[in-house]
Amino acid sequence: MEKAKIDAVQLFVLIVLFELGSAMLIPLAIDADENAWLAILLGMAFGFFLFLIYHALYKYYPDMLPTQYMQKILGKYIGWALGFAYSIYFMYASARVLRDFGEMLLSVAYRETPLFIVNLLLMFLIMYTVYQGIEVLARTGEILFSLLYLFAITGFILIVASGLIDITHLKPVLEEGILPVLKVVVTETIYVPFGEMIVFTMIFPYLNNPKVARKIGISAIALSGINLTIVMAVNITVLGVDLTKRSQFPLLTTIQSIQIANFLERLDVFFVLALIMTIFIKITLYFYAGVIGMGNLFKVEKVNQLVYPLGLVVLLISVSIASSISEHIKEGLKVVPILLHLPFQIIIPLILLGIAFLKSKKKSKGSSASDA
Amino acid sequence: MPIKIHRKRNKKLSKKERIQKEVSTFNIPDEMLSDSLKENVEQMKKVTGNSSDLKIRELKGNDFVNLTAVYIDGLVNNQFINEFIIETIFNNIEPYPDLEENKEDLFERIYAEVVASGEVQKFSNWKSVLQELMGGSTVLLVDGISTALVVDTRGGETRSVEEPGSQVSIRGPRDGFTESIQTNISLIRRRIQNPNLWVETMKIGKVTQTSVAMMYLNGIANEEIVNEVRKRLKSIDIDSILESGYIEQLIEDQTMTTFPTLFHTERPDSTAGNILEGRIAIIVDGTPFVLIAPAIFIQFFQAVEDYYARFDIATSIRFLRVLTFTISLVAPALYIAVTTFHQEMVPTRLIIAISAQRDAVPFPAFVEALLMEITFEILREAGIRLPRAVGSTVSIVGALVIGQAAVQAGIVSPAMVIIVSITAIASFSTPSYAIAISARLIRFLFMLSAATFGVYGIALVFIFMLVHLCSLRSFGVPYMAPIAPLSPSNLGDTIVRFPIWAFTQRPRLIGNKNNKREGPHQKPGPPQSRSLKTTADDQGDTS
Numbered sequence: 001m002e003k004a005k006i007d008a009v010q011l012f013v014l015i016v017l018f019e020l021g022s023a024m025l026i027p028l029a030i031d032a033d034e035n036a037w038l039a040i041l042l043g044m045a046f047g048f049f050l051f052l053i054y055h056a057l058y059k060y061y062p063d064m065l066p067t068q069y070m071q072k073i074l075g076k077y078i079g080w081a082l083g084f085a086y087s088i089y090f091m092y093a094s095a096r097v098l099r100d101f102g103e104m105l106l107s108v109a110y111r112e113t114p115l116f117i118v119n120l121l122l123m124f125l126i127m128y129t130v131y132q133g134i135e136v137l138a139r140t141g142e143i144l145f146s147l148l149y150l151f152a153i154t155g156f157i158l159i160v161a162s163g164l165i166d167i168t169h170l171k172p173v174l175e176e177g178i179l180p181v182l183k184v185v186v187t188e189t190i191y192v193p194f195g196e197m198i199v200f201t202m203i204f205p206y207l208n209n210p211k212v213a214r215k216i217g218i219s220a221i222a223l224s225g226i227n228l229t230i231v232m233a234v235n236i237t238v239l240g241v242d243l244t245k246r247s248q249f250p251l252l253t254t255i256q257s258i259q260i261a262n263f264l265e266r267l268d269v270f271f272v273l274a275l276i277m278t279i280f281i282k283i284t285l286y287f288y289a290g291v292i293g294m295g296n297l298f299k300v301e302k303v304n305q306l307v308y309p310l311g312l313v314v315l316l317i318s319v320s321i322a323s324s325i326s327e328h329i330k331e332g333l334k335v336v337p338i339l340l341h342l343p344f345q346i347i348i349p350l351i352l353l354g355i356a357f358l359k360s361k362k363k364s365k366g367s368s369a370s371d372a
Numbered sequence: 373m374p375i376k377i378h379r380k381r382n383k384k385l386s387k388k389e390r391i392q393k394e395v396s397t398f399n400i401p402d403e404m405l406s407d408s409l410k411e412n413v414e415q416m417k418k419v420t421g422n423s424s425d426l427k428i429r430e431l432k433g434n435d436f437v438n439l440t441a442v443y444i445d446g447l448v449n450n451q452f453i454n455e456f457i458i459e460t461i462f463n464n465i466e467p468y469p470d471l472e473e474n475k476e477d478l479f480e481r482i483y484a485e486v487v488a489s490g491e492v493q494k495f496s497n498w499k500s501v502l503q504e505l506m507g508g509s510t511v512l513l514v515d516g517i518s519t520a521l522v523v524d525t526r527g528g529e530t531r532s533v534e535e536p537g538s539q540v541s542i543r544g545p546r547d548g549f550t551e552s553i554q555t556n557i558s559l560i561r562r563r564i565q566n567p568n569l570w571v572e573t574m575k576i577g578k579v580t581q582t583s584v585a586m587m588y589l590n591g592i593a594n595e596e597i598v599n600e601v602r603k604r605l606k607s608i609d610i611d612s613i614l615e616s617g618y619i620e621q622l623i624e625d626q627t628m629t630t631f632p633t634l635f636h637t638e639r640p641d642s643t644a645g646n647i648l649e650g651r652i653a654i655i656v657d658g659t660p661f662v663l664i665a666p667a668i669f670i671q672f673f674q675a676v677e678d679y680y681a682r683f684d685i686a687t688s689i690r691f692l693r694v695l696t697f698t699i700s701l702v703a704p705a706l707y708i709a710v711t712t713f714h715q716e717m718v719p720t721r722l723i724i725a726i727s728a729q730r731d732a733v734p735f736p737a738f739v740e741a742l743l744m745e746i747t748f749e750i751l752r753e754a755g756i757r758l759p760r761a762v763g764s765t766v767s768i769v770g771a772l773v774i775g776q777a778a779v780q781a782g783i784v785s786p787a788m789v790i791i792v793s794i795t796a797i798a799s800f801s802t803p804s805y806a807i808a809i810s811a812r813l814i815r816f817l818f819m820l821s822a823a824t825f826g827v828y829g830i831a832l833v834f835i836f837m838l839v840h841l842c843s844l845r846s847f848g849v850p851y852m853a854p855i856a857p858l859s860p861s862n863l864g865d866t867i868v869r870f871p872i873w874a875f876t877q878r879p880r881l882i883g884n885k886n887n888k889r890e891g892p893h894q895k896p897g898p899p900q901s902r903s904l905k906t907t908a909d910d911q912g913d914t915s
């Protein structure tokens with residue numbers, strides 16, 4: 001752990017940017033058709049629940065990283081191994097998002113450029129940021145947050161002004177009942193983006209005022225969930241369900257359809273900017289969590305010494321993770337949620353919380369017995 | 373082999389020692405004065421190499437002690453020496469009885485009654501005497517006494533207070549700092565007439581012995597920052613300080629950056645405003661540029677006039693400045709990106725026009741832009757360095773070279789000329805030269821990234837710049853404050869400028885806990901009663 005503190009506002013913007021990153025760009029929950037917005041909102045509700053689990057763990061050990069308290073909860077060896085697995089998981093996740101980003105960029109603008117180069121450049125930026133530490137990342141987040149919302153509000157006004165929105169695209173609501181929506185929630189939206197909040201267990205110990213963590217977390221998830229809902233609803237009202245489903249990046253298609261006064265058109269650049277800003281924060285946070293975890297497990301005093309070697313590892317993983325974009329997406333949709341997200345985001349935290357609860361109960365019993 | 377390495381290391385050490393020795397030979401001998409006047413005068417001549425500007429005036433009379441006044445010509449106020457030292461001594465001292473026994477008595481009399489100056493000190497070691505002498509004081513040596521009287525007679529030719537050259541404003545005071553530290557301190561003191569305005573002076577520079585003053589408001593400036601500034605200034609060990617730039621480079625937090633982490637100004641009103649916000653002014657003798665610490669990024673966009681104009685105007689101009697700064701950073705880069713990668717971004721007719729122009733140009737957009745930017749930078753540099761009479765020639769040649777000949781010769785396209793000119797004008801409109809010049813450097817990085825990766829490259833460099841800016845600190849204060857970290861109560865003086873009556877708080881991160889700036893209900897308004905009006909109410913406005 002580095003000696004640094006972030007404040008409540010910074011945690012808030014980091015959570016919002018993190019949640020919006022990549023989730024804002026992909027056709028999130030589109031399997032629920034017209035009810036995608038509902039699936040996102042329900043996912044958000046489950047997201048609150050997951051966040052409360054993470055927060056409860058944080059409350060038991062407010063100044064410890066998960067890699068430390070896992071060793072307290074599960075014993076030195078199992079805890080260490082689990083912490084190691086988590087660090088790897090965070091780094092793998094950062095490599096996945098990096099790959100997502102590279103593929104997006106190649107398909108949107110740079111068809112001839114090698115993936116490796118695109119990823120390399122972003123990874124250099126991320127390594128530089130992580131090297132500077134969490135405080136710098138948090139401050140950068142504050143500025144990017146205001147820029148992003150500036151873009152978002154401008155974009156929203158432009159979409160409304162160009163008269164693209166057709167509310168009938170959102171109908172019928174719940175044509176086939178709630179079950180298909182719930183299925184999408186359970187298989188998709190819980191994990192991405194809301195379950196990804198697990199990464200913030202690595203960030204909470206840096207908070208200067210632990211009391212506000214819960215309030216900040218809940219409100220940040222609510223804001224990002226509502227924003228994602230709005231984005232998806234706008235996408236569907238502008239494009240219709242079919243087009244949204246077929247589009248790789250519905251937000252991009254939506255932005256491309258803005259046309260005002262024969263002058264404001266083809267605003268792809270804003271999409272690329274929003275994409276880079278949010279994805280940058282997302283990968284950086286994942287990578288930071290991985291680096292801090294590794295540094296903590298291997299007792300490295302200057303954690304930022306690990307940044308460049310681990311960064312290169314993430315870069316190489318991001319390129320070699322899949323041989324093509326379709327393979328990458330298939331892995332992302334079918335394999336990763338079940339094999340990685342489900343245990344790492346839900347099952348293990350639940351088990352940890354259970355054991356921590358029992359331990360604390362035993363402890364308080366023991367202490368009260370000794371008091372008596 | 374190891375022996376060799378060992379020897380090398382030894383050699384290095386001895387070199388270091390030698391350098392230290394060299395520096396120390398510049399030190400003035402730390403000996404006591406002798407009680408023989410002749411010896412003292414000889415010693416003084418010896419130490420100064422009998423320099424021709426060392427004036428030694430012997431004052432001799434019948435039955436009178438031998439007195440000698442020594443001063444450096446040009447540093448002193450000659451009239452003052454003639455009237456209040458030499459004349460008063462001649463007038464006041466009558467032949468003294470039993471001179472040999474009462475020398476001490478006489479000396480005390482001269483000190484207490486005769487020399488009519490506000491500042492007279494006694495020194496008996498050479499170091500202080502010579503230091504004061506070189507600072508413009510007059511040294512009075514009395515035969516038989518091993519103590520010298522040092523009279524403050526500083527004066528001589530200095531530039532008078534003029535309008536500052538580098539920070540012009542339409543509304544606001546016209547005075548600017550000069551090269552004299554006393555004048556500069558007094559200019560600030562005249563604006564803040566408060567005993568809590570504290571000044572600490574120190575000599576920095578082993579050889580030059582330059583006076584450096586720290587000025588801050590006690591109780592408003594953060595003590596930790598004051599201590600930090602003092603510590604950094606005290607730890608400077610260098611032979612010379614010729615300008616405040618020396619100090620700036622020796623005390624800044626981060627050296628690997630193009631952004632200035634200390635603010636410098638030529639305007640006393642700007643300095644006073646900064647001191648009132650809890651900052652510390654560092655005034656260096658011999659330069660009109662006063663350093664201000666800690667500095668934050670947004671400060672470089674604040675011109676003094678912002679505070680003198682009304683808030684709506686000031687806010688719009690702030691916006692304009694941030695916009696022009698952005699333009700001066702990315703305009704050429706955007707042009708390159710658009711013409712090489714993202715032609716679809718521009719309306720079709722415009723892109724056709726641009727490509728028609730570019731058709732005749734033999735270079736890719738990046739080379740074209742680089743060519744023009746470098747030409748422009750050369751012209752600008754030449755314009756600054758040349759004597760004023762020739763300077764205008766440069767601008768004519770430049771206008772012809774950039775404006776017409778290059779386009780007609782088909783080397784660059786007219787659109788490129790427009791872009792470069794806009795960039796140049798934009799960079800001139802940034803109020804602080806220090807930040808404009810760093811934008812000039814970063815612009816080339818943006819151009820390079822745009823040439824290789826289009827908008828993606830620009831965005832990457834932009835975020836890189838943001839991260840870098842956020843990583844900077846100036847005396848512990850985050851550079852991007854109050855935006856990141858956010859302190860909402862101070863946002864009123866950033867990209868927007870709130871009305872003066874809404875500036876209730878001093879910058880939170882810079883000042884002390886004492887942050888309250890103004891009382892409640894400062895918003896002005898029309899009078900509650902209509903009693904100020906001369907007409908009766910029932911007559912209405914029209915009557």
